[in-house]
Amino acid sequence: MLGTRAARTGRFLWSAWAGMAGLSVFAAIWQLGHETYGSFILPAPAETLVSMVGLLADPENWRLIGVTAARALVGFSAAALFGTAAGVLAGYHPAIMRLARPQITLLLGVPPIAWIVLMMIWFGNGAGTVAATAAVAGLPVVFIGAAEGIAGRDRGLDDMSRAVGLGPISRLVRIALRQILQSLFPALTMALGTAFKASIMAELLANAGGVGAELASARANLDVAAALAWILLSVASLIAVEYGLLQPVRAEAEAWRESARPWGVKR
Amino acid sequence: MTVLQLEQIGHAFLGRTVLDGIDLAVKAGEMVALVGPSGSGKSTLAHIAAGLLDPRRGRIYRSYRHHGVIFQEPRLMPWATAADNIAFGLVAHSRKGCPIFRTRVEDAAARVALEPADLAKFPAQLSGGMRQRVAIARALIAEPDFVFFDEPFTALDVALKRRMQDIVIDTVAGSGLSGLFITHDLSEAVRIAHHIVVLDSHGRGVAGGRSVPSSPGERDDRMVFETAHAFLTEDRLFAHVNDYNERSIT
Ligand SMILES: Nc1ncnc2c1ncn2[C@@H]1O[C@H](COP(=O)(O)OP(=O)(O)O)[C@@H](O)[C@H]1O
Numbered sequence: 001m002l003g004t005r006a007a008r009t010g011r012f013l014w015s016a017w018a019g020m021a022g023l024s025v026f027a028a029i030w031q032l033g034h035e036t037y038g039s040f041i042l043p044a045p046a047e048t049l050v051s052m053v054g055l056l057a058d059p060e061n062w063r064l065i066g067v068t069a070a071r072a073l074v075g076f077s078a079a080a081l082f083g084t085a086a087g088v089l090a091g092y093h094p095a096i097m098r099l100a101r102p103q104i105t106l107l108l109g110v111p112p113i114a115w116i117v118l119m120m121i122w123f124g125n126g127a128g129t130v131a132a133t134a135a136v137a138g139l140p141v142v143f144i145g146a147a148e149g150i151a152g153r154d155r156g157l158d159d160m161s162r163a164v165g166l167g168p169i170s171r172l173v174r175i176a177l178r179q180i181l182q183s184l185f186p187a188l189t190m191a192l193g194t195a196f197k198a199s200i201m202a203e204l205l206a207n208a209g210g211v212g213a214e215l216a217s218a219r220a221n222l223d224v225a226a227a228l229a230w231i232l233l234s235v236a237s238l239i240a241v242e243y244g245l246l247q248p249v250r251a252e253a254e255a256w257r258e259s260a261r262p263w264g265v266k267r
Numbered sequence: 268m269t270v271l272q273l274e275q276i277g278h279a280f281l282g283r284t285v286l287d288g289i290d291l292a293v294k295a296g297e298m299v300a301l302v303g304p305s306g307s308g309k310s311t312l313a314h315i316a317a318g319l320l321d322p323r324r325g326r327i328y329r330s331y332r333h334h335g336v337i338f339q340e341p342r343l344m345p346w347a348t349a350a351d352n353i354a355f356g357l358v359a360h361s362r363k364g365c366p367i368f369r370t371r372v373e374d375a376a377a378r379v380a381l382e383p384a385d386l387a388k389f390p391a392q393l394s395g396g397m398r399q400r401v402a403i404a405r406a407l408i409a410e411p412d413f414v415f416f417d418e419p420f421t422a423l424d425v426a427l428k429r430r431m432q433d434i435v436i437d438t439v440a441g442s443g444l445s446g447l448f449i450t451h452d453l454s455e456a457v458r459i460a461h462h463i464v465v466l467d468s469h470g471r472g473v474a475g476g477r478s479v480p481s482s483p484g485e486r487d488d489r490m491v492f493e494t495a496h497a498f499l500t501e502d503r504l505f506a507h508v509n510d511y512n513e514r515s516i517t
C-alpha cells in the first residue's frame with residue numbers, strides 16, 4: 001500500500017515537471033508581451049517573480065493570503081456540504097430534481113457581482129460577505145456533480161447490498177456515496193477554484209481586506225508589478241490547496257481506478 | 268416443512284404483465300430448479316422471492332433464517348478488492364475487526380477455487396469467471412440457509428461449472444441448505460436439483476414440475492445425461508426449454 005502511494009507521488013511529481021514545461025511556454029509569451037509594451041504595461045515575468053518574493057518576505061502578507069484562503073475555504077466547505085446533501089436528495093428523488101433544476105439555472109445565471117452587492121447589503125463589508133459569495137458561486141457545480149453521481153449509480157449494487165442485509169443508511173454511505181465520488185471530485189475541484197476567485201473579487205469590491213484589497217490598492221497606485229505578483233500569489237495558493245488537500249484525498253479514494261487501467265496506459 | 272412459499276405471484280413492469288399466478292414451494296433441505304425460456308420472468312421472480320422487488324399481486328411466506336442471493340451478473344463493488352467484496356457478505360453479520368474474519372474470507376475464496384493471490388486484486392483485474400466466483404463466495408460466506416441462484420454459472424467454463432455445481436450439491440447435502448436455482452441448462456438442473464419447475468414461456472403461471480429420481484449427490488454423469496435427454500425428447504413440458512436452447516445457438 002505504501003509502495004503504491006510512493007509510486008503515485010513519484011508519477012505526480014513527474015507530471016508536475018511536465019506542467020512546468022507548459023508554464024515556461026506561457027512565461028515566454030508573457031516575456032514577448034513585456035518586450036513589446038514595456039515595463040509599465042506588462043512587467044517581465046522575472047520582475048514579477050522578484051516582486052512576489054519581495055511580498056512573501058513580509059509576514060503580514062502571509063497573513064493576508066491566509067485570510068483570503070480561509071474565507072474561500074469556509075465558502076467552499078459550505079458549498080460542498082449543502083451542495084452534496086441537496087444533490088444526493090435530488091438524485092434519489094426525480095420530483096425534487098425537477099423542482100431544483102430551475103433554481104440551479106437561476107443560481108448559475110445570476111452574475112457573481114450581483115451576489116456581492118446583495119451580500120454587502122445583507123452582511124456588510126466583512127468576512128461573511130466574502131465567504132457567502134464564495135459559497136453561492138460554488139454551490140451549483142457541487143449540486144449538479146452529486147445529483148448526476150446518484151442518478152447514474154449502479155442500481156444493481158443497491159439490490160446486492162440489500163440482499164446482503166444492509167440498511168438504508170449503510171447503503172447510502174457504503175454504496176451510493178462511494179459511487180458519486182467520480183462525478184463529485186471534478187465538481188469540487190471546480191467549486192474550489194470558483195470559491196477562490198469569488199473571494200478575491202468580493203474582497204476587492206467590498207474592500208474587505210485580504211488579497212482582494214491589496215489588488216485594489218495596487219490598482220489605485222497603478223502598480224502593475226504588485227498587481228501581477230498578487231495574482232500569481234493567489235493562483236499559487238489555490239494550487240497549493242488543490243494539490244495539497246483535494247487531490248490526495250481523491251487519489252486515495254480512486255486508487256482502484258489506477259490499478260484497473262490496462263498496463264502501460266498510466267498517466 | 269416448507270421454507271419458501273409463493274402464492275399467486277403477479278408482477279408488471281410499466282403496465283406490461285411479466286408474471287401472473289405463480290405458485291411455488293421449496294421444502295427444507297430441498298433444491299428446486301426453475302427453468303424457462305429467456306425473458307419469461309425468471310430473474311424477476313427471483314428478485315420478488317428474495318424481497319428485492321415488491322410484487323403487484325400475491326403473497327410470499329419465508330421461514331428460513333437468512334438468505335443469500337447470487338445474481339445473474341457478479342455485481343461487485345469496483346472500488347473494493349476481491350477479498351473486501353467477499354467480506355461484504357458479512358457486513359450485516361459481524362464486525363470487520365474480529366480475528367476469524369480473514370480466515371473466513373480465505374475459506375470462502377478457497378471453496379470457489381479462488382487463489383489467495385487473486386484476493387488482493389480489484390474486479391477489473393479479474394476474468395469474468397473469477398468475478399462470478401467472487402460473487403458466489405460473497406453469497407456463501409455468511410452461511411445462509413437459503414440461497415437464490417440466478418443462472419450463476421453461465422460465465423464459467425465446463426470444468427469450473429462442474430466444481431461449482433459440486434459445491435452446491437455438497438452444501439445442500441451437508442448443511443441442509445435449501446435453494447431456488449434458476450438455469451436454462453436442463454442437465455445442470457437435473458444434476459443438482461431435487462425438483463424441477465418449468466415456468467410458462469410468457470410467465471403465465473407455472474407450466475408444471477418434475478421430480479428428479481434419486482438425490483443430487485448420487486447421480487452419475489450417465490444418469491444426468493439420459494434423464495435430461497429423456498425430458499427434452501419425450502416430455503411435452505420441456506418443449507419450450509428446448510426452443511430456447513436452439514434459439515440461443517443461432
Ligand atoms: N426493470 C425492468 N423494467 C422493465 N422491464 C423489465 C425490467 N426487468 C425485466 N423486465 C422485463 O421483464 C421480462 C422478464 O425479464 P427477466 O425476469 O429478466 O427474464 P429472465 O430472467 O427469465 O430472462 C423481460 O421481458 C424484461 O424485458
Ligand SMILES: [Mg+2]
Pocket residue numbers: 309310311339417418
Ligand atoms: Mg435472468
